[in-house]
Amino acid sequence: MSEVLPRPGDPEITAALVREHGLTESEFERICNMLGRTPTFTELGIVSALWNEHCSYKHSRNTLRTLPTEGAAVIQGPGENAGVVAIGDGVAIAFKIESHNHPSAIEPYQGAATGVGGILRDVFTMGARPIAMLNSLRFGSLDSARNRYLFAGVVKGIGDYGNSVGVPTVAGEIVFDSAYDGNPLVNAMCVGMLREDELIRAKAEGVGNPILCVGARTGRDGIHGASFASEDLSEASEAKRPRVQVGDPFTEKLLLEASLELIRSGHIVAIQDMGAAGLTSSSAEMAARGDVGVTIDTSRVPVREAGMTPYEILLSESQERMLVVALEGHEQQVREILFKWDLTAEVIGKVIQEPVYRVTEGDRIVAEFPGSALVTECPRYDVPAEEGREAIARRSIDVAATKELAAESDPTWTLLQLLAAPTIASKRWAYQQYDSTVRTNTVIGPGGDAAVLRVRGTDRAIALKTDCNGRYVTLDPRVGGRIAVVESARNVACTGARPLAITNCLNFGNPTRPEIFFQFKEAVAGIREACIALDTPVTGGNVSFYNESPTGSVHPTPVIGMLGVIDSLEHITRSTFRNAGDVIVLLGDCTDEIGGSEYLATIHGAIGGAPPACDLDHERDLIATLLEAIRAGVVASAHDCSDGGLAIAVAECIMADPGKMFGADIDLGAWDSLSLRAVLFGEAQGRVVISSGEADRVLEIAARNGVPARVIGTVTELAEGLTIRAGGRVLKIGTEQAAAAYHEAIPRIMDAAPQSAAIEETEGVKV
Amino acid sequence: MKFGVVTFPGSNGDYDACHAAADAIGRECVYLWHKDHDLKGCDVIVLPGGFSYGDYLRPGAIARFSPIMNEVVVHAKRGAPVLAICNGFQVACEAGLLPGALLRNASLRFVSRLVTMRVENDSSMFTHEYYKGQILSVPVAHGDGRYTADPDVVARLEGEGRVAFRYSSTGGDVSDEDNINGSVNGIAGIINAAGNVLGMMPHPERAVDPVIGSTDGLGVFHSLLDGVTA
Numbered sequence: 001m002s003e004v005l006p007r008p009g010d011p012e013i014t015a016a017l018v019r020e021h022g023l024t025e026s027e028f029e030r031i032c033n034m035l036g037r038t039p040t041f042t043e044l045g046i047v048s049a050l051w052n053e054h055c056s057y058k059h060s061r062n063t064l065r066t067l068p069t070e071g072a073a074v075i076q077g078p079g080e081n082a083g084v085v086a087i088g089d090g091v092a093i094a095f096k097i098e099s100h101n102h103p104s105a106i107e108p109y110q111g112a113a114t115g116v117g118g119i120l121r122d123v124f125t126m127g128a129r130p131i132a133m134l135n136s137l138r139f140g141s142l143d144s145a146r147n148r149y150l151f152a153g154v155v156k157g158i159g160d161y162g163n164s165v166g167v168p169t170v171a172g173e174i175v176f177d178s179a180y181d182g183n184p185l186v187n188a189m190c191v192g193m194l195r196e197d198e199l200i201r202a203k204a205e206g207v208g209n210p211i212l213c214v215g216a217r218t219g220r221d222g223i224h225g226a227s228f229a230s231e232d233l234s235e236a237s238e239a240k241r242p243r244v245q246v247g248d249p250f251t252e253k254l255l256l257e258a259s260l261e262l263i264r265s266g267h268i269v270a271i272q273d274m275g276a277a278g279l280t281s282s283s284a285e286m287a288a289r290g291d292v293g294v295t296i297d298t299s300r301v302p303v304r305e306a307g308m309t310p311y312e313i314l315l316s317e318s319q320e321r322m323l324v325v326a327l328e329g330h331e332q333q334v335r336e337i338l339f340k341w342d343l344t345a346e347v348i349g350k351v352i353q354e355p356v357y358r359v360t361e362g363d364r365i366v367a368e369f370p371g372s373a374l375v376t377e378c379p380r381y382d383v384p385a386e387e388g389r390e391a392i393a394r395r396s397i398d399v400a401a402t403k404e405l406a407a408e409s410d411p412t413w414t415l416l417q418l419l420a421a422p423t424i425a426s427k428r429w430a431y432q433q434y435d436s437t438v439r440t441n442t443v444i445g446p447g448g449d450a451a452v453l454r455v456r457g458t459d460r461a462i463a464l465k466t467d468c469n470g471r472y473v474t475l476d477p478r479v480g481g482r483i484a485v486v487e488s489a490r491n492v493a494c495t496g497a498r499p500l501a502i503t504n505c506l507n508f509g510n511p512t513r514p515e516i517f518f519q520f521k522e523a524v525a526g527i528r529e530a531c532i533a534l535d536t537p538v539t540g541g542n543v544s545f546y547n548e549s550p551t552g553s554v555h556p557t558p559v560i561g562m563l564g565v566i567d568s569l570e571h572i573t574r575s576t577f578r579n580a581g582d583v584i585v586l587l588g589d590c591t592d593e594i595g596g597s598e599y600l601a602t603i604h605g606a607i608g609g610a611p612p613a614c615d616l617d618h619e620r621d622l623i624a625t626l627l628e629a630i631r632a633g634v635v636a637s638a639h640d641c642s643d644g645g646l647a648i649a650v651a652e653c654i655m656a657d658p659g660k661m662f663g664a665d666i667d668l669g670a671w672d673s674l675s676l677r678a679v680l681f682g683e684a685q686g687r688v689v690i691s692s693g694e695a696d697r698v699l700e701i702a703a704r705n706g707v708p709a710r711v712i713g714t715v716t717e718l719a720e721g722l723t724i725r726a727g728g729r730v731l732k733i734g735t736e737q738a739a740a741a742y743h744e745a746i747p748r749i750m751d752a753a754p755q756s757a758a759i760e761e762t763e764g765v766k767v
Numbered sequence: 768m769k770f771g772v773v774t775f776p777g778s779n780g781d782y783d784a785c786h787a788a789a790d791a792i793g794r795e796c797v798y799l800w801h802k803d804h805d806l807k808g809c810d811v812i813v814l815p816g817g818f819s820y821g822d823y824l825r826p827g828a829i830a831r832f833s834p835i836m837n838e839v840v841v842h843a844k845r846g847a848p849v850l851a852i853c854n855g856f857q858v859a860c861e862a863g864l865l866p867g868a869l870l871r872n873a874s875l876r877f878v879s880r881l882v883t884m885r886v887e888n889d890s891s892m893f894t895h896e897y898y899k900g901q902i903l904s905v906p907v908a909h910g911d912g913r914y915t916a917d918p919d920v921v922a923r924l925e926g927e928g929r930v931a932f933r934y935s936s937t938g939g940d941v942s943d944e945d946n947i948n949g950s951v952n953g954i955a956g957i958i959n960a961a962g963n964v965l966g967m968m969p970h971p972e973r974a975v976d977p978v979i980g981s982t983d984g985l986g987v988f989h990s991l992l993d994g995v996t997a
Contacts, residue, residue: 159877163908164818166779250777250821342776433877435908437973438816440783443980454978456786569978 004368007310007361010041017041021048022231027379034373042359043367045311047374049224049277050284053545056378059511060543063524071537073500079289081122081202081272082192083539085501087565089458092196094128097136097189097466097505097561099544103244104186106237108153112186113161113247117319119190120165121273124256125322127200127263128192131439132453133162135172135188136466136505136559140181142422142749147176150184151430152750157247158188159433164249165256168442169434171451172466176422177601179470182549183233187505187542189466189561193455200263202272202282204290204325204351209269211283211294211349212331214262214322214338215255218279219304221245222317232510232548251320251343258341259322265337267330274321280314282323283349284357288372295358296349298366310359310366325351387522388515395475399595399609400675411647411680411724411731414603416741418644418681419651421602425745426656447656449494449575449640452566461572463497463564469643470555471596472611477519479611481526481558483685486619487642488562489534493623494638494688496571496630497564499534504541504560509553511545519556520545527558533616534623536562571630575639576657577664577715582636583695584653584664584713587622587702588687590646590671592678598643599681618686618707625705626688632701634694641687647680647724647731649689654715654722655739663720663735666713668727676727691715768992770796771809773839773855775830780816780852784972788813791975792988801833811848811991812839814855816908816970826869826911827857836862848892848991849964853909856956856966865959865966866924867916873949877910881980882947884955884969885935888928891958893965896986896993902939903932903983905969907947912968914950914957921951931956931965 011017018028021044031039031047039047050056057064069077075092076084082096100115116133123130135158140147151174162169167190204211222245262268270290272282279301287294298310304318324345326334331347338345352358357374359367407413418424431446443461444452450465467488473480489499504527509516531538541561547554566572577584594600595609629635641649646668654662671679678684692698695711702709722738724731770788774781781798788796788811797807806812819830830836836858843849843864851859859865872878881904886897897903916924924930932955936945946953948968956967971984 156876160910163877163879163910164777164779164821166817248821250818250823253777253779253818253821432880435877435879437879437906437908437970437979438779438783440786440973440976440979443978 002365002368004040004365006040007042007366013038013041013044022052023048027051030377030379034377040367042311045315046280046367049280049315050374051378055277055281057543058379059381059383059545061380062382063521066524067528067538068531069537071501071535074537074539075196075199078538078540081125083503084126084199085539085563086196087462088460090196091455091458092194092199093462093563094123094126094192094194095189095503095561095563096122096540097187097503097559098542099505099507100186100188101183101507101544101547102233104154105183105233107244108150109157110244110246112154112157114245114319115186115188116158116161117247117252118273118275119188120167120252121275123190123192124259125202125271125273126192127198128194129260130167130190130192131441132191132451132464133167133169133188134464134466134561135169137172137174138180138185138557139176141178142176148750154184154186155430155433161247161249163435165253166438168436168438170436170442170445170453171464174427174430177470177555179555182551183547183554185507185547185554185557187559189503191464198264200271202286202289203270204286204292204294205269207292207351207353208328209325209351210328210331210347211296211351212324212326212334212345213301213348214324214345215343216251216318216320217302217304218313218316218321219318220308220312220316223312223315232546234550245317245319247319254341254343255320255322258338258343262334262337265333267333268324268326270325272323274323276317278315278317279323284374286323286325287357288375291372293352293354293356294349295352295360297360297362299362300346300348302344302346310361314359383512383517384514385518385521386514387518391474391515394608395610397608399600402600402604402606405603411729412733414681415647415651415731415733418598418602418648419738419741420745421598422746424598424644424648426743427746428743429746429750443572444495444574450491452495452572454569459568461566461569463492463495463566465491466559466561467491468557468559470557471601471607473519473523473556473558474607475596475611477522477556478526479614481523482530482614482616483611484558484560485527485530485534486614486685487640488560489536489623490640490688492562492564493626494573494575494640495566496573497566498627499536499562499564499623501539502531502536502560502562503539504558506543507547507554507557507559508545509548516553523556523558530616533620573630573635573638575653576637576660577653577662577691578636580662580715580717582691582693582715583711584666584715585690585692585695585698585709586687586712587625587690587707587709589708590674590679591682591684592674593684594678594682597681597683599645599677612683612685614685621705621707622686622688625702625707629698629701632697634692634697635690636693637691639689641689642683645681645683651722651738653689655735655742658739658743661718661735661739663716663718664713664722665716666724668712669725670710672727676729679726768794768810769808770794770811770813771799771806772796772813772815773799773801773835775801775819775833777819777821778815778817780972784813784815787972787975787988791985792992799835801835804834804838806838806842811850812842814849814851814858816853816855819854819858826854827861830858831862840864843964846961846963850893851964851966852970852972853968856968857911859964859966864964865957866920867914869911870913870915871911872913878947879908882907882969883935883937884932885939887930887933888958891931891962893987893990894931896990900939902935902937904981905971905974905984907969909968912948914954916951924957925952929958930954931958932967
């Protein structure tokens, strides 16, 4: 170890300064013990950047360890920039989901845009060509101008970034619930493709190998962004707007092409995005993975402005930068590739024998840590977990006793209300702002149960979907966690895909509150159970805590990003009906459950009761049935039954595709013993609506798999409209009337209300 | 016949255009680097979609100064075909290969969807495989696609049959409702006076394979095949 002295001008290390860096007294003591002395200001900055929740997972790591991460298809599990799985024919898929909630809450356009940029880099640094983006978004009610502004800004930010880079945005979900007032969730997922032998890892290796800083120059933006993401949002957050980074998709596109060329060139051994906590995090993590020492000279990092201190250079979160470990002697070839793409590459350090993490400014050592202690010595916390009283009380509400409104005597009224509820209504207003067809692989784009992309050069396709119902997780985190997995699995299975693996983005409140940590532990336990039952291992993901605003915590929202594989293009199945005359079959069974439903939320403004039960054996058998029937060629369409229940699912089947609308004649008399609203709008799990020209064979396959199945009606012509007989009542509505409610709900809100002024203001920074 | 697709920094439709030429009609296709001066003996030059130079300053305004554009202009001046799609259309207008300009969509929002458009010219080297009035379903994906030009230029384009495609309903009607970006007269694509440069906002190269939803863009490529000798 060398002598490290404070840099002239460094502030004195005081208890207040330590606190400002988000470190506790005991964490500070830990640092002093690790170093055998008081840290310098630069070292304090480094530790604060690495030991904040966002980078260190200090509250979540022990719980995450319980998730199943292994499987025959898994090539790379958690711990790298992205997970990688094999899909056959030597082709592999790299995928990961990540949050950008806090930046988006105060600067929606740039917050969302840089979220897209960051996750793209995580995928292409594995050597994968990004082929698809998804996003999972949560906002408060659109009744509020602030929420409309956030929604519009986030959608525009996602679109402008992804469209420019040329990666299609193909699926996702958007939910509106006042639980997300003040703290929207913006989770972006990127999916990339590579040949198995093209995989590269972010592991520093080879003593003497040079470390290069590649891409954009380093500026003073985004300093402490990661620690900002590790605290609750408050009134004061607005003042931290400068911590939000600014994205440049053009540079990203160049960096993407240059990085892939670099990886394929054989001149480098490792590459990593400089994401959260920038240079500090990328260099320390690469060194720890390779179990080697590194030395970085901040005076050699290309900067945007003179006079930047090592502290600033190390903590900057300037976008579109990469850290590369090249082979010794190949620096010039690396520079030439970057130069071709009008980018720069500078050698800023090297891999060394001595087991230290060292930062210099010219000859002066400004920070030094032993071995990989920075990463390995990070504290881990097991904090108390206890279910909150409010959650117990909500779950115990007898929702079956909820008094019906007078208007509900006409179930058609209820159906129309639900179709126009922003969470259920068509999200076309948003996804038409995303290029979903570039790269010409998109077979099923936004609006289907899951997106489907063909894999060029093979007969295969992949299916992708994100999902989570935060209301269920609020009411019962374990069941809610299970449902997030099984619903995303059902969604990809409806397209004909075998669910293969997941990535997850776990959005929760402040983990130091026992009721929040309880939600976290239980939801992870539910995810674990479902992933084991469905044999879909977890390949990575992200935890986002502190999603709280002055009005309280968000719904716990563990978003699941599911990847499925379709073994033949012939098996690709759509969610909407295909032919008049086809018979409609319900796989699975109706129940009397209405707890946690969209019906209760929209019609009664209530969140209560137990969420629907989730029988994992049934879900597995249901998926097996569905896939067997699809492969047998007897399924014309398949649609998952979820938000809004069976009546909404059938309505979507007839009119979600405006270019091909139908009618349907449905009889649900078999469930007359249940309450009418549970049959129509209850959200019993494990159900799929199928249309088929050979219903007998569907029933036979279901019987053989032990899955309940029943013919519930027939697909008719558009002019016939939708008729549902249930509970001795007849619900009748024109297809076009249902379509208008569903397709026009969000445009009516967004195009009528002023929210654009504030967006134009932020758009200026694009140039 | 050999296709050459120009890759500007920020192009992202180059890959799709090359695949359309190679996979859908089985012709050789090469990428042409923006810093080069060599068209590599290509018969058809494609200026592809994307965000050349990030669309900074103005879409196409910087790309048109790329070294390769000198050669593309020479190629066009001698009457050889140039297919300019989306951002390529914007580059072609900036380079003076086509009249007019593409402004921000009237909605002020990016629009990505399958649109229907009506074939207006069925005799050019890009469109003779179609018939006049034919309705095509082709994807669009752009933020700056509102075609505009001086009234006399528009009158000349209309009078000389140089409007290649017009946004329409599935029944072929042209109205404000189907005009997805507010283009003058619903213009989706135009041809230069010599008939060898086509600029269009919709993406024919994304509509060449039934698996991805439409094959209505194939006609552009087939027309070129029949009309151009190698």
